[in-house]
Amino acid sequence: MRKRLVIPRIASSEITSESAYLKRRDFIRAAGLAALPTMSALSPSAGAAVATGGGPLDYGEALAGSSGFRTEEPATPSADISAYCNFYEFGTDKGDPARYAHEMTVDPWSIEVSGSVHKPGKLHLEDILSGFDLQERIYRLRCVEAWSMVVPWVGFPLADLLNRFEPTSEARYVSFETLYRRDEMRGTRSFTSTIDWPYREGLRLDEAMHPLTLMAVGLYGKTLPNQNGAPVRLVIPWKYGFKSIKSVVRIRLTEKQPMTTWQALAPREYGFYANVNPEVDHPRWSQASERRLPSSLFRPNRIPTTMFNGYAEQVAHLYQGMDLARSY
Amino acid sequence: MERGIRFGAFILCLLPFIWVVYAAVVGRLGPDPAEVLMHFTGEWSLRILALTLLVSPLRTWTGWSVLMKMRRMLGLFAFFYGCIHFLSFLQFYTGWAPAALAEEIVERPYIALGFGAWALMLPLALTSTRAMRRRLGGNWRRLHRLVYPAAVLACLHLLWQARSDVGEALIYFAIFALLLTWRLKRHRLQQQQSVSART
Numbered sequence: 001m002r003k004r005l006v007i008p009r010i011a012s013s014e015i016t017s018e019s020a021y022l023k024r025r026d027f028i029r030a031a032g033l034a035a036l037p038t039m040s041a042l043s044p045s046a047g048a049a050v051a052t053g054g055g056p057l058d059y060g061e062a063l064a065g066s067s068g069f070r071t072e073e074p075a076t077p078s079a080d081i082s083a084y085c086n087f088y089e090f091g092t093d094k095g096d097p098a099r100y101a102h103e104m105t106v107d108p109w110s111i112e113v114s115g116s117v118h119k120p121g122k123l124h125l126e127d128i129l130s131g132f133d134l135q136e137r138i139y140r141l142r143c144v145e146a147w148s149m150v151v152p153w154v155g156f157p158l159a160d161l162l163n164r165f166e167p168t169s170e171a172r173y174v175s176f177e178t179l180y181r182r183d184e185m186r187g188t189r190s191f192t193s194t195i196d197w198p199y200r201e202g203l204r205l206d207e208a209m210h211p212l213t214l215m216a217v218g219l220y221g222k223t224l225p226n227q228n229g230a231p232v233r234l235v236i237p238w239k240y241g242f243k244s245i246k247s248v249v250r251i252r253l254t255e256k257q258p259m260t261t262w263q264a265l266a267p268r269e270y271g272f273y274a275n276v277n278p279e280v281d282h283p284r285w286s287q288a289s290e291r292r293l294p295s296s297l298f299r300p301n302r303i304p305t306t307m308f309n310g311y312a313e314q315v316a317h318l319y320q321g322m323d324l325a326r327s328y
Numbered sequence: 329m330e331r332g333i334r335f336g337a338f339i340l341c342l343l344p345f346i347w348v349v350y351a352a353v354v355g356r357l358g359p360d361p362a363e364v365l366m367h368f369t370g371e372w373s374l375r376i377l378a379l380t381l382l383v384s385p386l387r388t389w390t391g392w393s394v395l396m397k398m399r400r401m402l403g404l405f406a407f408f409y410g411c412i413h414f415l416s417f418l419q420f421y422t423g424w425a426p427a428a429l430a431e432e433i434v435e436r437p438y439i440a441l442g443f444g445a446w447a448l449m450l451p452l453a454l455t456s457t458r459a460m461r462r463r464l465g466g467n468w469r470r471l472h473r474l475v476y477p478a479a480v481l482a483c484l485h486l487l488w489q490a491r492s493d494v495g496e497a498l499i500y501f502a503i504f505a506l507l508l509t510w511r512l513k514r515h516r517l518q519q520q521q522s523v524s525a526r527t
Contacts, residue, residue: 080358083359088492088493092492092493094360094363147363191495192495192498193493193495195493265492284489286432291362293360294359297357300362
């Protein structure tokens with residue numbers, strides 16, 4: 001029988017500092033050990049890493065310039081990435097997820113895949129963590145609130161997961177749902193919240209199958225902290241952050257475009273596509289520039305926002321002929 | 329005793345400012361300090377504005393005259409935090425470009441509301457000295473009623489920014505609604521009394 005995996009909470013002291021992390025990478029590169037099999041020998045397998053307490057995940061490094069899988073921009077320190085989050089299930093303050101997400105049980109966990117697929121079924125946590133080839137992707141993340149980060153994720157393409165369930169020819173869209181567990185998610189108990197839980201997101205099938213679209217299970221080479229969407233979350237680097245749904249429990253392939261949480265709440269402000277676009281402002285604020293975090297009071301680090309968050313070369317063809325001011 | 333209480337209140341009102349300066353210097357404001365500073369100063373401006381409007385009712389209920397002597401200080405503190413809030417906006421969101429400021433005010437209604445609240449408080453702060461009060465006479469009271477629309481604009485400014493949870497804005501609305509209702513009732517009562525005094 002398989003042993004239950006325990007995903008530990010990561011103490012801030014255990015989070016690799018940016019400098020230590022980059023040094024480790026330099027060491028690996030300098031030693032000429034970048035080849036995947038050698039790295040497996042250096043680090044335990046993903047499943048074991050989870051069981052041993054936030055140890056390094058086993059993954060292949062993203063190569064510089066490989067179709068946008070990696071950026072050379074300085075990564076946001078991991079302490080900032082896991083301290084400053086939007087995860088409204090735990091509260092609307094940026095610090096709430098870091099304070100309260102440990103109340104969420106992430107093991108046992110499963111993702112139910114249904115709808116227009118030949119083989120509907122469930123993926124359990126152990127299948128998710130050890131059943132796919134993990135890769136590192138260093139992506140820009142642009143929040144709709146006009147701040148951004150650079151995040152080294154560890155994960156696998158969503159396409160690998162979807163293909164396992166064999167989408168039928170009717171499948172046009174993919175919808176996703178976050179875990180909704182009131183007793184573990186205090187934000188969902190707020191009676192003044194206008195969100196209809198669970199949190200829902202959706203993609204067109206070709207967007208979902210795009211090689212950049214990632215299911216992330218790790219951050220900075222280690223197990224994903226709860227507040228960042230443990231144990232498994234979506235990452236779509238060319239769309240505003242709210243599309244990258246966290247702590248996914250349900251995936252459904254559909255023929256019709258699914259309704260998403262933000263679209264239902266404020267259709268004038270949040271569209272289905274939500275592609276990063278400096279020319280289409282949010283009705284309440286400009287999207288032309290962003291604060292790249294960490295920023296400081298004396299150096300706000302304001303940079304211009306780029307079309308598709310800088311991934312136009314990889315994804316612009318998906319939207320050919322569409323009016324992006326209307327399909328925002 | 330009275331001076332001690334007023335000095336204590338002065339220090340209490342200054343504490344949020346001291347904390348935020350300290351946190352900024354030691355880097356405790358997190359990865360996005362501009363946003364924290366904006367929220368923090370905006371909220372304290374609103375809170376102290378509520379305290380300012382609480383002075384009159386409290387004075388009526390308790391009879392403590394020292395309260396009235398703190399009202400000007402409280403009002404000026406509300407304006408002080410409002411100024412830091414506005415200056416932070418100019419620094420972090422417009423980069424001091426007049427064109428950017430004009431665009432934000434014209435295109436983003438919630439910013440126009442916040443700016444309006446600040447602009448209404450400006451003449452009140454300028455005329456808060458004893459000399460100005462004497463010089464303006466009866467007009468001073470009328471001018472200083474601008475604090476009520478300023479409070480309403482500030483609440484709307486907060487509500488308009490809510491993305492999914494309107495709880496916080498509603499709490500402020502409720503507080504200011506109570507404070508304004510109390511004044512309306514007192515006003516009616518005074519009118520009735522003056523009418524009955526005449527007859």
